[in-house]
Amino acid sequence: MVTVRAPATSANLGSGFDVFGAALDRPADVVRVEKADRTTIDVTGYGSEFIPEDPADNTVGAVAEALDAPAHIRIDKGIRPSSGLGSSGASAAAAAVALNELYDRGLSRKELVPIAGKGEATVSGEVHLDNVAPALLGGFTVATGRDVTTVDADIPLVACLPEIAISTRDARDVVPAGATMEQLVYTVGRAATLTTGMCRDDPRLVGKGMHDRLVTPARADLISGYDEVREAALDAGATGVTVSGAGPGVIAACYPEDRRSIAAAMVDGFGEVGVDSRAYQTKIGRGATLYRD
Numbered sequence: 140m141v142t143v144r145a146p147a148t149s150a151n152l153g154s155g156f157d158v159f160g161a162a163l164d165r166p167a168d169v170v171r172v173e174k175a176d177r178t179t180i181d182v183t184g185y186g187s188e189f190i191p192e193d194p195a196d197n198t199v200g201a202v203a204e205a206l207d208a209p210a211h212i213r214i215d216k217g218i219r220p221s222s223g224l225g226s227s228g229a230s231a232a233a234a235a236v237a238l239n240e241l242y243d244r245g246l247s248r249k250e251l252v253p254i255a256g257k258g259e260a261t262v263s264g265e266v267h268l269d270n271v272a273p274a275l276l277g278g279f280t281v282a283t284g285r286d287v288t289t290v291d292a293d294i295p296l297v298a299c300l301p302e303i304a305i306s307t308r309d310a311r312d313v314v315p316a317g318a319t320m321e322q323l324v325y326t327v328g329r330a331a332t333l334t335t336g337m338c339r340d341d342p343r344l345v346g347k348g349m350h351d352r353l354v355t356p357a358r359a360d361l362i363s364g365y366d367e368v369r370e371a372a373l374d375a376g377a378t379g380v381t382v383s384g385a386g387p388g389v390i391a392a393c394y395p396e397d398r399r400s401i402a403a404a405m406v407d408g409f410g411e412v413g414v415d416s417r418a419y420q421t422k423i424g425r426g427a428t429l430y431r432d
């Protein structure tokens with residue numbers, strides 16, 4: 140048996156739609172695999188009641204097929220599905236690492252990115268690598284086509300998850316079909332600022348780079364209390380706030396000493412509109428970790 144822990148991830152980070160992603164040091168999924176004649180899946184843990192065990196409908200099924208690696212796959216969910224923390228991507232990434240090891244396929248982590256991406260596509264309807272790339276490689280990642288660049292950044296974060304479910308597939312339906320030259324220039328400037336901040340471990344630059352006028356406003360409209368939570372986080376010292384992934388999670392960049400107060404402020408912000416939520420005081424972390432049993 141092979142066991143792999145794969146982290147939650149926060150994709151887009153405002154200015155990097157479908158490109159930027161960051162691995163979080165918590166929460167995480169744990170996947171255990173054993174060789175079998177055909178793939179079967181058992182799901183336990185956070186939100187498991189909403190996750191199909193049919194290999195055709197679970198992200199790990201597509202990964203097992205892509206690696207020609209039938210197995211009994213046990214997924215212990217630490218990341219709530221449809222939360223904007225890359226829950227489906229984490230399972231796909233963990234399964235890719237575990238099955239690659241179990242069947243000795245010898246593929247590198249970067250070679251596993253498009254394979255895990257196939258798993259993601261079964262759920263979101265389109266291939267986007269900005270969850271599976273950081274879940275596999277760790278750190279801050281820039282996924283452009285099949286090429287991925289990583290930065291081992293040390294940036295404190297707070298991820299606040301409201302008790303709202305928004306599927307990535309639905310949230311992709313509200314993405315604008317195009318952009319003006321002004322929006323393009325604004326986005327490129329913020330994306331470059333964020334990337335510079337990641338390279339310098341500078342929460343102020345990262346926060347400045349999280350602004351987005353293209354995709355985030357449409358998704359923020361799906362999140363009851365978003366404006367209140369964003370203002371509360373900024374007032375508590377956050378350097379930047381945006382929608383995590385496709386939402387409804389909200390992610391804030393900050394300095395370490397402000398993390399606790401920002402987490403409390405974000406929960407209170409959702410509370411103002413009658414929405415329960417949970418905040419993770421976290422930071423950019425490492426990628427999937429293999430445990431040989």
Ligand SMILES: Nc1ncnc2c1ncn2[C@@H]1O[C@H](COP(=O)(O)OP(=O)(O)O)[C@@H](O)[C@H]1O
Pocket residue numbers: 189190191196197198199214219220221222223224225226227228230231262263305306307308384
């Ligand atoms: N291993 C998995 N983990 C989580 N969700 C999964 C998995 N396999 C399939 N799914 C489906 O994907 C949905 C969540 O994916 P999505 O809406 O993209 O949000 P997220 O990627 O943030 O979890 C779940 O409702 C479930 O139906």
Ligand SMILES: N[C@@H](CCOP(=O)(O)O)C(=O)O
Pocket residue numbers: 148149150151156157158222223224225226227267269270307310311383384385386
């Ligand atoms: N770029 C994707 C990222 C989805 O992230 P998730 O954590 O919500 O699965 C998108 O914005 O659709």
